[in-house]
Amino acid sequence: MEKDWLLRERYGGRLTAAARRDLERLAAGEHVSYLIGWAPFLGCRIDLSARPLIPRPETEHWTEAAIEAIGKSEVATPKILDLFCGSGCIGIAALKHLPKACVDFADIEKNYFPGIRKSLRLNRIAARRGRIIRSDVFGNIGKKKYDFILANPPYVPTVGRRIAKSVLAREPHRALFAGKDGLSYIRRLLKNAKGHLNPGGEIVIEFDPPQKRAIAAYAKEHGWRAEFSRDQYGRWRYVRVCQTEATKKPS
Secondary structure (H helix, E strand, O other), X not given: OHHHHHHHHHHOOOOOHHHHHHHHHHHOOOOHHHHHOEEEEOOEEEEOOOOOXXXXXXXXXXXXXXXXXXXXXXXXXXXXXXXXXXXXHHHHHHHHHOOOOEEEEEEOOHHHHHHHHHHHHHOOOOHHHEEEEEOOOOOOOOOOOEEEEEEOOOOEOOOOOXXXXXXXXXXXXXXXXXXXXXXXXXXXXXXXXXXXXXXXXXXXXXXXXXXXXXXXXHHHHOOEEEEEEEOOOOOEEEEEEEEOHHHOOOO
């Protein structure tokens, strides 16, 4: 139970005055991960001190599939971009489970960066394997190219989509919302990603299930081949995209 986890992690099981206050916050809807300051993610400990978006089970599901696919690929030393990295959970898990990989973490919110560095230490990952970049999508990435781009962008529509009050009250809106249809960041990603992918490179993007048709159309329009997959709850949740043969530059 969350109550037991909180007491054990923060207070050694003791019901102190501070513990009682935290239990009241938990009962009022604050997420236990914010109260203890970290969240588990694919066997990793992810620091949440700066209160980034809390890692979701759906994200964990597709990240595990992506890591497995990268491990089976022909790329010996994968160069990975964790775009819209937030807590860095995706990139941290990739580094933990792919010993020869290097990851660049990119996000516009610099407040999250100390937490990513802490997560590297918590999971005993060499700092040299993870580089942190403050970037609005690809704005500060420069000319660097990657074998894989893993992205959990903001994708909640500002119109016509209900979201839990506890999420609205406590989680960062900038990590959630992306215009009226929720696709503003995904469009920017797909429009500009080709200059940042190595030959044969792939992108994996999380999205809201109702957005599948619009993403498929936009991907096709911009020369991407898209393969959609469901999450563990049976909902369309992530898409793998790569360049179509027609848009690949001749070697």
